[in-house]
Amino acid sequence: MGALPVYRWRLAPEGLASFRQLRAVGLRPGGQPVAAQLERPRKRRGPLVAYLYRVDLAKPVRPMTPARRAALAKANKARRICPQCRRDAGYRIPASLGMCTPCAFPEQPERT
Numbered sequence: 429m430g431a432l433p434v435y436r437w438r439l440a441p442e443g444l445a446s447f448r449q450l451r452a453v454g455l456r457p458g459g460q461p462v463a464a465q466l467e468r469p470r471k472r473r474g475p476l477v478a479y480l481y482r483v484d485l486a487k488p489v490r491p492m493t494p495a496r497r498a499a500l501a502k503a504n505k506a507r508r509i510c511p512q513c514r515r516d517a518g519y520r521i522p523a524s525l526g527m528c529t530p531c532a533f534p535e536q537p538e539r540t
Contacts (some may be wrong), residue, residue: 435480437468446478450487458487 433443444464450456468476497534507520510528517528525532 433464435464435466440466440480443483444481445483450486454489454496455486456489457481460485
């Protein structure tokens with residue numbers, strides 16, 4: 429098994445796209461293996477890497493069914509409930525905090 433080809437930022441050949449680029453045109457990788465990597469240099473931490481997929485092997489995005497839409501709404505609602513105070517935070521609670529901002533930082537006054 430050989431190593432993946434690595435391309436520098438903005439120098440990937442035609443016919444390859446990242447997951448987000450595929451999604452923007454209504455496609456998904458569809459189980460195909462990663463075709464290449466794209467590296468964007470960064471000064472402080474190591475390079476930022478994006479995986480590239482072949483556009484010709486990509487499949488259309490599956491349509492959103494009513495059941496999938498309901499399941500997604502239920503999951504998003506659950507991510508808004510603070511496990512500490514059990515209130516709806518009004519936003520998706522960050523995983524880094526694990527609770528709403530007022531519970532995570534009680535010494536700071538709330539903004540109105």
